[in-house]
Amino acid sequence: MVRGNIIQPNRRTLLKTLGAGGLAGLAGCTGERNEDASGDDGSGGGTDSADGGDLGSTLLGPDGEQVTLSMVYSTGGQTTKTIAQFIKQEYGKLGIGVELTGVPFNTMLSKYAQNTYSPEGGEERSSFNAGPRDEATSTEQWDLMLGIGFNSYPRTPTSIRPFWTSEEKRKQSTTNFYGYRPSENIAGMLDEASxxxxxxxxxxxxxxxxxxxxxxxxxxxxxxxxxxxxFQKDVQGIKPGQNIDYNYQQYFRGDSGGSASMSGGYSYGEGTDAKTLNPIRINDESSSDRLALTLDGAYTFDNDNEVVYLWVESIDTDDKQNYEFTLRDNLQWGGDYGQMTADDWVYYIKEVHQAEDNWAGDVNQSDWFRNDEPIPVEKTGKLSFEIQLPEVDPSFVKKPIMWGAMCLPKGLVEQYRDVEDGGNKLNQSNAIQEITYSGNLGPYTFDRWDRESVFVAKRNEDYYLRDVAGYDETPNFEEYKFQVFGEQSTRLSAFETGEIDQLLLPSSKAKKFEDLDSTKVIQTPNAFCSILAYNQRANGWDQLRTREVRHALSMGVNKKTIVENIDRGYASVAHTHQPAFSDWFDDTKVEKTGVGEHYDTAKAKQMLADNLSGDYSFE
Structure with a gap:
């Protein structure tokens, strides 16, 4: 789901569980050549009929046994298991075996993506890029990871930097959990473009x-x-577009054309629970969504890319280098922390986002640095502060830095700043676990969180936005809850009977709910790129560190089959970390894999034979 301040195509959330298509089986998903296809435009079929010439059908490793890779996939995605089975089938044609392990999305992040590193003379640290790939490894071994999406930020593509910062450079937290070392200075190129x-x-x-x-x-x-x-048919106030849900506070239940009025509860059905409610440590969608009910964040954007001011009342800049943010004067923390002021923001930015030791475990630290130096931030008034960039950045307001940014009260954070294990103690505090500091800062207030079951928030009677035109008496529901369903069939049944009001539908069921009198379906583009990650760290198959090996594995999977047969056409083929609809995508510079002539089992096997170490052979 996308939230008013957590608009997924362009906000802070880096990772998302994907696989929202239908429950297609493998029957018919053979990846056979489409003789009428054009070849290399993404619609071609390629070939898997060749046997690789004189190459054998099985790839043997140094031990003389078939090479078998371990693939972990998220059980939260609705087609992920099918895609995993299909990729296993495709790799079988390359002579490679695959062992599949399905786990919940949050388990995949914590046990497989997150890695741990113990530097000499330093304290052990864990993050999505804890240290050099030879030394920082995950708790559970894996070679391939499926069911995860990377935010492509099509409006501000330089924001993808955390994904592609080398694992050798980790002064700030980044998201390179797979241990990639770029062949060129991607981080520098992104900085220059910025x-x-x-x-x-x-x-x-x-x-x-x-x-x-x-x-x-x-x-x-x-x-x-x-x-x-x-959506249930009677949910009104929706504004379809890329940023659907940006105004969810204004949703109401009633007839089309009717006026907003108070009603009972609103329920969103999901397959994945939150991982944490700590804004410092959130980088996944499910956690962001829960917290966003209680905290609006700085500002967001509507479907026309116009700023929607939330906590921030104005943004001023004369030179596109120094940006002054002014807070509304009616923002109040809960828990006796008083008014939200510039002091809270300056302290939070300097002592959390820019803390050299990252004591709080901030997953978004890299946003607040330029060239490994902290971005200067200064208080300019009781309710205003200025961010002073080292260079001109005309897109700064649209980047996942202040856009939707959250803050904690200075009085809360400073209690733990210089305490041993302060980050974990803050994380475990009642203030964080029950969001007691939220005050009037969001449309709802925390009520309860039953893990893997339900998250419930009650209507905030003191919501600050009611002083702003268009938000009178919002929100229009007495409570809002996220209901977690372990089985997709149960979730769909609950939607059909009206037990839940909103959810993401599998493509196989879209037509059914379009035709029902009681429900409606709205399509929106998804800026998260579905990826199959290759583990290039020490606990992954060492051959994955060779570019040509990775290229061969990508060439050997028919993307057209995934898009058309498994996800039923509700998707488009990807070749890089940017969608084709983006203004920054240039087809002439992108190397294609998995479509047309670039999907070829024989060529993929030959590429493996030519680039694997001498201890590998086909039989």
Whole structure:
């Protein structure tokens, strides 16, 4: 789901569980050549009929046994298991075995994606890029990871930097959990593009970045899907568009054309629970959604890319380098922390986001640094503060830095700042676990969280936005809850009977709910790129560190089959970390894999034979 301040195509959330298509089986998903296909435009079929010439049918490793890779996939996605089975089938044609392990999305993040590193003379640290790939490894071994999406930030693509910062550079937290070392200085190219005011030059720089990513294949970029948002027919106030749900506070129940009025509860059905309610440690969608009910954040954007002011009342800049943010004067923390002021923000930015030791475990630290130096932040008034960028950045307001940014009260954070294990103690505090500090800062207030079951928030009677035109008496529901359903069939049944008001639909069921008198379906583009991650760390298959091996594995999976047969056309093929509809995508610089002539089992096997170490052979 997308939230008013957690608009997923462009907000802070980096990772998302994907696989929202239908429950297609493997029957018919053979990836056979489409003789009428054009070849290399994403609609071609490629070939898997060749046997690799004189190469054998089984890839043997140094021990003389078939090479078998371990794939972990998220059970939260609605087609992820089917896609995993299909990729296993495709790799079988390359002579490679695959062992599948399905786990909940949050388990996949904590046990497989997160890694741990113990530097000499330093304290052990854990993050999504804890240290060098030879030394920082995850709790559970894996070679391939499926069911995860990377935010592509099509409006501000330089925001993808945390994904592609080398694992050797970790002064700030990044998201390179797979241990990728770029063949070129991608981080530097993104930094240069960020400050470039000439749009043509910026376009060229970004196109080069996406070309390098498609060449290096650190992951298999295989799909951009479409979100199918299911609503009960009587839910009104929805504004369809890329940022659907940005105004969810204004939803109401009634007849089309009717006026807003108070009603009972609103329920959203999901397959994945939150991981944490700590804004410092959130980088997944489910957690963001829960917290966003109680905290609006700084500001967001509507479907026309116009700023929607939330906690922030105004943004001023004369030079596109120094940005002053002014807070509303009616913002009140809960828990006796008083008014939200610039002191809270300056302290939070400096002592959490920019803390050299990252004591609080901030997962978004890299946003607040430029060239490994903290971005200067100064208080300019009781309710205003200025962010002073080292270079001009015309897109700063649209980046996941202040857009939707949250804050904690200074009085809360400073209690733990210099305490041993303060980050974990703050994380475990009642204030964080029950969001007692939220005051009047969101449309709802925390009521209860039953893990893997339900998250409930009650209407905030003191909601600050009621002083703003258009938000009179919002929200229009007495409570809002996220209901977690372990089985998709149960979730769909609850939607059909009206037990839940909103959910993301599988593509196989979209037509059914479009035709029902009681429900409606709204399509929105999804800016999260579905990827198959290749583990290039020490606990992954060591051959994955070779670019050509990764390229061969990507060439050997038919993306067209995934898009058309499994996800039933509610998606488009991906080749790099940017959708084709983005202004920054340049098809001429992107190397394709998995479609047309670039889907070829025989060529993939030959590429493996030519680039695997001498201890590997086909039989």
């Amino acid at each position: 400050k470039q005011t000439d749009e043509a030059k910026r376009q060229e720089l970004l196109a080069d970045v996406f070309g390098v990513l498609s060449h290096d294949q650190p992951v298999n970029f295989y799909e951009f899907s479409v979100d199918l948002n299911g």
